[in-house]
Amino acid sequence: MTPIYDGKAKTLFAGPHPHTVIVAFKDTATAGNAQKRATFPHKGTLCNAISCKLFELLAAHGLPSHYIRKLSDQSFLAHQVQIIPLEVVVRNRATGSITKRLGIPRGQPFQPPLLEFFYKSDPLGDPLLCESHIFALGLATQNELREIQEQALQANKTLREYFAELRIDLIDMKFEFGKTPNGQILLADEISPDTLRLWDAQTKESLDKDIFREEKGDLVTAYREVARRMGLV
Template sequence: MITTHHKKLYEGKAKILYSTEAADVLLSVFKDDATAFNAQKRGTIQGKGAMNCTISSHLFQQLETAGIPTHFIEQLSETEMHVKAVSIIPIEVVIRNLAAGSLCKQTGLELGTLISPPLVELYYKNDELGDPLLTLDRLLLMKLATSEQVAQLAAMALKINDILTSFFQECGITLVDFKLEFGLDHNQQLILADEISPDTCRLWNQSETDPSRRVMDKDRFRNDLGEIESAYQQVMQRVLAHSL
């Protein structure tokens, strides 16, 4: 619950971060707001904040158990979690297992084309510039991270992909692609931050073959497919049913 002890530090498209009485702990509050196409499309998904908070909490715990350090501390309520304070690296790491979205538009690859080994892409986290795709040389030129950190980011992302792909497989869901964000904690350790949810992952229902009906993620909002809340709800139910 937000009190006078909490000072708003940052408000993004999907979450608000507040300070707490502990300097190295933040309160992350998930919102129902929905955006797409770099916030050119805006709307609300009823109950999204609660569903994404719960899904993220359980997936972070799955990853922690598998040896991935994350910023997650505890879920406090349906929409709130305590997280470790980190300095976010302004790079979005995207892992692609199947061709979809911008990759299809930019390369002509057919939707659903298997990508093996998985493709690791790095994007500059900057809304004003449209989150552009980066080359390693550009990333180093901009001093967004060191070459060692980039290698660590890619290695951690691929390990996370292995863990999540197997987990979602147990849920009857295909992990098509997803976005990760990382930060440095007070010990300068690289840890996973942000969230893992239908907002940041493309997820396809394995029991559906229809290209529209199988979608269980924010593409339902992006592409006006309808039944958005029920898709998120189904992901949450499956994640809870298969969590530790």
């Protein structure tokens, strides 16, 4: 099969029906705008299993997405969308870039959750955007942005409650949204420890890609621990 897109963590193939795609996970991890890159056997399988289960969880809570069904250990079937080039970040606690940008102590809670937008552009280094930038660049309309905000906050609420039951604190997350040919806004891409920050509720240890970013332990062991608590392995 010829890929229609070869990304940093996944490859997209044309699906079996019109307007569908196969999302196939790789074993690679990248960080710092792909300055840092490595391969971790089993990572793709774990991210796929976790993503599929989380998209199913959201659907069961009334939030549809591009996800249709799991296809194999490393892939799922999805509705093809036109990706809106925004990284939609929801933060329940401060960590990562926001602690440096605004001088907020790591771990400080945000109540209500904080929503940020970044321009999904590797050449520009994914800069932070205000709403007026989004409209000036023509990335989304006011109605589309409102829809994106509502879905992102709803997904955060469902995921946060779910992970709390697994004794995992959902710290923050990055979502991508896309548009279907009839203009519907759908949550897309993946939901995995590559795109979520997850801390063990007791020890506060990272169970996500920060292990790779900050070189603090074994990434696959942590991803497998998340999958184990989710009942997947």
